[in-house]
Amino acid sequence: MASAHHSRKPSGRASLPRRTTKGPLDAVDDPSLASSRHSPLPQPPQDEASGSTAQQSANPQPSIQHAQQPSVQVGEPIKEERELSFLFDTSIYHPLSQLEVPGPFRKPFLPPPTNETSVARSLEQLDALLSQCEFLRAAHLAGSILTSGTVRPTDSKTVFRLLAVRYSCLELSGNLLLAAQEAKALEDLSSAFYYDDPNVDKAEDDEVLQPHRVPHHIMPFSLRLQALRLQSIGFSDPRRGVSTLYDTAFECREHLSTPSTTPEQRVLWTERLHEVSIWVVNALIEMGDLDCAARTLETIKPGNSEHRALWTSRMILVRIKMGDMAKAHKLMKDSEFTPEDKLALESLLAVADGRYKEASEALSKSEAKADPSMTALVKQNLAVAYLYQGEVPKAKSLLEELINDGHSFQTLTINLATIYDLTSDRSRDLKMSMISQIAGLQKDQGQSRAFVNADFKM
Structure with a gap:
């Protein structure tokens, strides 16, 4: 939604041509990546009421850590400044209320910044709220900063950071649908507006001397994935979310295949390709297409044992969700886990099978062996097993x-x-x-x- 003073009309942005792709789930063809292709997959936050740590791995959600640490931005810095004032329109951001906050936890929202308030000071206040897990108040402040007129329209780094905080904190405070509606204001993230093309100023003679370079997206990678998911929710089009993730994966493969990509960048783009693959699996689970999610997850099975346990735990959880207990048990039997992970997964399988007494016994053993930081979670799962047992x-x-x-x-x-x-x-x-x-x-x-x-x- 563009503001009246915005000189660029967002709806007129040209989209990049739709790419044909085998998808994010195919093996990376570059042999130089053989040692790094199975990099660790991001650990998502837990979102199941009675889940264990293993349950977190099958359904990643974007958050403050979105709850995922932001991916390191690689490539060239932004060459052409973008006019992002269309994101400062007050009509984009929903007013927030503390009516859904229990009385003992209510604290007043911070006042919006004034012209005398520096952006650095506002960001310090925002960081303080985040450190205290005051997500609703942080979301309110992030929106206030964006609409205060204190941020330069061309300061894309600050604008994108504020958007990431706003979206993440809305999700974490139970306002996912508000975040989804607000993300629609970004419009088409695959449009040329969001890309720096390093080939624009290249002379024709340079085409022979220098290889073609892949256009660089100006948005931080983690925010981009988050926004794509939110837009698919906001537009009520989950298939759109999957297709845009496939486009993003194709872009990762383009960066991996170009000769100008450095070894460090290859490692990072490989990690990003695997990250997108997990987001695809998650999107399919949210759509309810569990069979396709399982097939998709099967295609990214790690080739080395270092990361296979995490992949296997994810696959077991998908199989449990599908009700395919036979394959879940087979995966459990054929795989190697640490004693703690094995007990946790066995207890989940027991609950899924209706063997609640066995589940409570397994969790009791797990409680005795658990890391102190995980003891509370194990006890909670044990309580859930007791509840199911009557x-x-x-x-x-x-x-x-x-x-x-x-x-x-x-x-x-x-x-x-x-x-x-x-x-x-x-x-x-x-x-x-x-x-x-x-x-x-x-x-x-x-x-x-x-x-x-x-x-x-x-």
Whole structure:
């Protein structure tokens, strides 16, 4: 949505020609990449209510770490400054409210920057909110900075950073649909507007002396993938999301095949190609096309053992989601895992099979051997196994014990709230008591984390 003062009409941008591609899931043909092609895949955030660490790997979502650290930008710096003032239009950004934030966690939004406020100061305030996990307030501030008039329209680095924070924080605060609508303002990310073409000023004689160079996308790679997914949601067209990911993968392959790509860049573009492949799998899962997702994941099986365990855990989880327990068990039997990962996956398989007693026994063993940082998650999964087994008081006691110990991650609060709904007519009072307890513990421990009503099923 362009503002009145914007000199370039976004809707008139020319799109790059549609590429034909074998897709992101084919092996990289460059033999020089043989040692680096199976680079580690990004670890996505957990989004299942009763998931273990292994469950995170099958369905990656973009976030602050989007929740994924931003990919390092390679290639040439932006040669031609872009006029991005069309992204400063106040009508793009939805007004945010704290009505969905429980009372004890509400804090006032920061005032928007003024002309006297430096961009650096505003970004410091934004970083402070992010460090405290104040995602809704950070999303509000990012939008305020974008519309304040303090950011130069040609400062693409700052604009893209603010957009990444805005989208990610909206997702993390439960406002995915708002982020999807706002991402539509970026319009066609494959248009020539978003590319620097290093071949434009090249003389005809140079074509013989210098090889063709691939046009360089000006947007950070992680933001680009995030925006493509959000746009597919915003336009209610999931197949669009898959096709644009395939185009992005073809671009990765172009960078890998051009002679001007340095060895360091080849390693990074190989990682990006694998990252896009995982995003394709995730998009197919979101579409409900699990069979295609499994076939797609099969095509990117690592050739070395170093990364095969992660791939196998992802495939097992996809098979469980499909209900194909026979293949899930076969993968489990034929693969090697660390003792901790093996116990976690075996417990998930047991739950999926309805063998809840075996699941609780496996998780009890896992709790004793788990890394201290993962003990709380293992205990929570054990409580879920108890719940499925019908031992509701034991599950409730275990989850309340975790709350008393100072833990308050989302799946824990949701699962305990679910038990309150199942076991008491005073579930709302019990949830409010849990909210007050968590708020008090955070204050005593000097910690800060934002919650929304959905975290407590309110």
